[in-house]
Amino acid sequence: MIDVFKGIFILSGAIFMLLAALGILRLPDLLTRMHATTKAAALGVILIMLAVALHFAQVGVVARAFAIIVFILMTAPVAAHVLGRAGYFVGSKLWSGTVKDELRPNYDPLTHELKSGMETEANARRQPRETDAP
Template sequence: MIDVIKGALLLGGAAFMLLAAVGVLRLPDLLTRLHATTKSATLGVAMIMLAVALHFGEVAVVARAFGVILFLLMTAPVAAHTIGRAGYFVGSKLWSGTLKDELRPNYDPLTHELKSGMETEANATRQSKDSDTR
């Protein structure tokens, strides 16, 4: 029974990693490619590491496998966010089917400054109060 579970985890992990690779090749822009690699590859590696932990069954190997899974779950989203933000700031083209670009009103491409959402809300509130007093 354990062999069936290990085999399913290995095949599932390999399938998710294959999907991540296909996503990198087929998806249209940086942000969608990052989504494919972050989600699919992380899940694929986690499944393979679970199969490794089941196969060896030693405390040291299981601890390392869970350490790898935890490390990936903590670092992959942060790395994807950083790469996506850097790609946006250097002018990576968005897909033509992108419906919403929430950074555009807050980002100045000449100075490379990004206003926070709180600054934007404060400015909108200030502008509405100014228009009310006029």
């Protein structure tokens, strides 16, 4: 019975990694490619590590497999965020079918600074003062 679970985990993990590779080739821009690879590849590695833990069933191997799973869960989203932000900063073109760019009104391309959504809302609601230049 454990062999069936191992086979299912390895096969599904490999399929998710194949989908991640196809996502790199087929998707139109950096952000969608990054999304596909981060989600699918992370899930693929996690499933294969579960199969490894089941196959060896030794405390040391299982602990290492779960440590790898935790590491992937902690680092994949952060890496995706950093890559996406760097791609946006260097001017990577968005796909022509992109409907909305929510980062554009909050991003200053000269200083590479981002305003938080709360700052933008507060500035929009702020009433002009007498000291403000017209």
